[in-house]
Amino acid sequence: MTQYHTLRVILGDQLNAGHKWLRKVDDGVLYLMAELHPEATYVKHHFQKLCAFFLAMEKFSEALQEAGHQVRFLTLDHTQDKTLASLIMETANEIGVRRIELQRPDEYRVLMEYKSVAEKAVQSVSLHDTQHFMLPFDDIPKHFKPKAPTRMEHFYRKMRQRFNILMEDENTPEGGKWNFDSSNRHKLKAKDMAHIPEPLCFQQDVTTIKERIERHQIPYLGKPCDTLLWPVTRHDALTLLQFFCDHLLPNFGRFQDAMTDQTPHKWSLYHSRLSFALNTKMISPKHVIKAAVLTYEYRKKDISIAQVEGFVRQILGWREYVRGMYWINMPDYHDQNALEAHRDLPSYFWNGHTKMNCLSQAIGQSLEYAYAHHIQRLMVTGNFCLLTEVAPSQVDEWYLGIYVDALEWVELPNTRSMSQFADGGWIASKPYAASGSYIQRMSDYCASCHYDVDEKTTDNACPLNSLYWRFMDKHRERLFKNPRIGVIYGNWDRQDASYRQDILDRAQWCLDNIEEL
Structure with missing residues (x-):
C-alpha cells in the first residue's frame, strides 16, 4: 500500500x-x-x-x-x-x-x-497560487479599493503597459489608441450572414454522466443531451483557440456586439467561446492573448488592430478586472441592491416563452447552448431585469446557473454591478439601461417581434421603450447629474406632460402584466 x-x-x-x-x-x-x-x-x-x-x-x-x-x-x-x-x-x-x-x-x-x-x-x-491569472492575487489591492469606483479602462491600460501587449513603446499603444470600441459596433447586414463561419463544436459523449446526474436527481436547466459541444481537454481548448485565430478573429471586433436571428450560426457568430476553457484553466489567458496577437501580426493585411484589441480587452482587461473587483469587495457584494429592486424573475426566463423576440432569442439560445455573448447578457436579459426591477439575487442565480462559463468571481461583478447597477457605480459609471432602439440598432430582432419598436404608448409598443423612460424618471435624482446621461432628461422634459404620463402608464401596465409580455 x-x-x-x-x-x-x-x-x-x-x-x-x-x-x-x-x-x-x-x-x-x-x-x-x-x-x-x-x-x-x-x-x-x-x-x-x-x-x-x-x-x-x-x-x-x-x-x-x-x-x-x-x-x-x-x-x-x-x-x-x-x-x-x-x-x-x-x-x-x-x-x-x-x-x-x-x-x-x-x-x-x-x-x-x-x-x-x-x-x-x-x-x-x-x-x-493557481498560476493562471496575469495579475497576481497579492497585487489586487494595488489596483482596487473596497466599495469604491474603479474603471476598467484605467486598469486595462496599466495591464497593457505591464505586459507590453499591443504597445509601440512603454507609453504608446499600437495604432495610437488604447481602445477601438467605437469601431466595433457594427450590425450584421444581410450580405454578412453568408460569411459567418460554422462554429467548431465537439461531440463529447456524456451518456454515462447523464445517467449519473439523473440517478442522483440533480436538478438542472436546459434539456438533457448525450453529446457535449464544449472543449473538455487542453487539446480541445487549443484546437478551439486555433480555430478562432484562423477563422473568427478577422471579424471579431467588428461584430462582437451584433445579434441576429437570421442564421444557423446566430448563437456563436465570431465569438471565440473560450470562456469555459479559460475559467477551468485548461488554457491560460497569457497563451490566448499571445496566440491572437501573433495571428494579428502575421496577418495584418486582413486583420485590423480594432479586431485584436477588442479581443485583448476582453481577456487582459475585463476578465482580470472583474476578478479584482470581486475579491476586493467580497463578501459585501452579495448585499448590494442600491436601486432597491425586489421583483421576481419572470417565468419565461426558464423556458423562453415570451412575445419579446429579443428576450426569446437570448433566453432560448441560453437554454439550448448554455451560452450567450456579452451583449445578449448585458443589453437584452440584463437590461430587461434592470428596467423591471428584478431582485439582484435572482438575477445572480439565473446567470450563475445557466451559463457554462459561469463562476461567481466572474458572474457577480458582471450581473450585480455592470448589468444591474446594484452597487451604485463601483464598476459602471452609469446604468446600462436602454430602450428598444438599442436592440434595433445592434440586431434584426425587432423586425420579427410581436411588438413595435417605434411605439412607446400603444398596446403594441415595445415594452423596453416605456420601461426605459420609467426607469430614468424614477431614478432622476440619482442620475440627473451624471455627465454621461444627464442630457437625456432634456429630451424627456420637452415632451408634453400628458404624453409622458401615457408612457409611464404603459410601463406600469408592463410591470403589472410582466408574465404576459
Whole structure:
C-alpha cells in the first residue's frame, strides 16, 4: 500500500496542466478530485454545464494518471452528500498524510470552506497560487479599493503597459489608441450572414454522466443531451483557440456586439467561446492573448488592430478586472441592491416563452447552448431585469446557473454591478439601461417581434421603450447629474406632460402584466 505524505486537492476550475505541482511525479502525493452534490446543487445549473465540468475533471484526472501521478477521482456515486471540506479531511485522515495542499479558490464560498479545513485539520494546510491569472492575487489591492469606483479602462491600460501587449513603446499603444470600441459596433447586414463561419463544436459523449446526474436527481436547466459541444481537454481548448485565430478573429471586433436571428450560426457568430476553457484553466489567458496577437501580426493585411484589441480587452482587461473587483469587495457584494429592486424573475426566463423576440432569442439560445455573448447578457436579459426591477439575487442565480462559463468571481461583478447597477457605480459609471432602439440598432430582432419598436404608448409598443423612460424618471435624482446621461432628461422634459404620463402608464401596465409580455 502506497504511503502518502501529502494530499493535494484540484477543483473543477483548476485544470491547469502547467501548474508547478505537476512538474514532477511524487508517489507520496495523492491528488484528490471529486464531483460533489453541494457543488452541483448550490444553484440549479444548466445540464451542459454540469456535464462539461464533470467530464473535464474526469479527463484531467486520467491525464494526470497517465503522466504517473497518484490520483483519486470520485464521482457523485462515491461522495454522496459530503461537502468539500468534509471530504478533504476524511481523505487526509484515511491515508494518514502530514500535509494538505490547496490551490487558491476563485470563489469566496470555497475559500470559506478551505478556512474551515485549515482550522479543523490536524495536518498542516497550505494555500498555493493557481498560476493562471496575469495579475497576481497579492497585487489586487494595488489596483482596487473596497466599495469604491474603479474603471476598467484605467486598469486595462496599466495591464497593457505591464505586459507590453499591443504597445509601440512603454507609453504608446499600437495604432495610437488604447481602445477601438467605437469601431466595433457594427450590425450584421444581410450580405454578412453568408460569411459567418460554422462554429467548431465537439461531440463529447456524456451518456454515462447523464445517467449519473439523473440517478442522483440533480436538478438542472436546459434539456438533457448525450453529446457535449464544449472543449473538455487542453487539446480541445487549443484546437478551439486555433480555430478562432484562423477563422473568427478577422471579424471579431467588428461584430462582437451584433445579434441576429437570421442564421444557423446566430448563437456563436465570431465569438471565440473560450470562456469555459479559460475559467477551468485548461488554457491560460497569457497563451490566448499571445496566440491572437501573433495571428494579428502575421496577418495584418486582413486583420485590423480594432479586431485584436477588442479581443485583448476582453481577456487582459475585463476578465482580470472583474476578478479584482470581486475579491476586493467580497463578501459585501452579495448585499448590494442600491436601486432597491425586489421583483421576481419572470417565468419565461426558464423556458423562453415570451412575445419579446429579443428576450426569446437570448433566453432560448441560453437554454439550448448554455451560452450567450456579452451583449445578449448585458443589453437584452440584463437590461430587461434592470428596467423591471428584478431582485439582484435572482438575477445572480439565473446567470450563475445557466451559463457554462459561469463562476461567481466572474458572474457577480458582471450581473450585480455592470448589468444591474446594484452597487451604485463601483464598476459602471452609469446604468446600462436602454430602450428598444438599442436592440434595433445592434440586431434584426425587432423586425420579427410581436411588438413595435417605434411605439412607446400603444398596446403594441415595445415594452423596453416605456420601461426605459420609467426607469430614468424614477431614478432622476440619482442620475440627473451624471455627465454621461444627464442630457437625456432634456429630451424627456420637452415632451408634453400628458404624453409622458401615457408612457409611464404603459410601463406600469408592463410591470403589472410582466408574465404576459
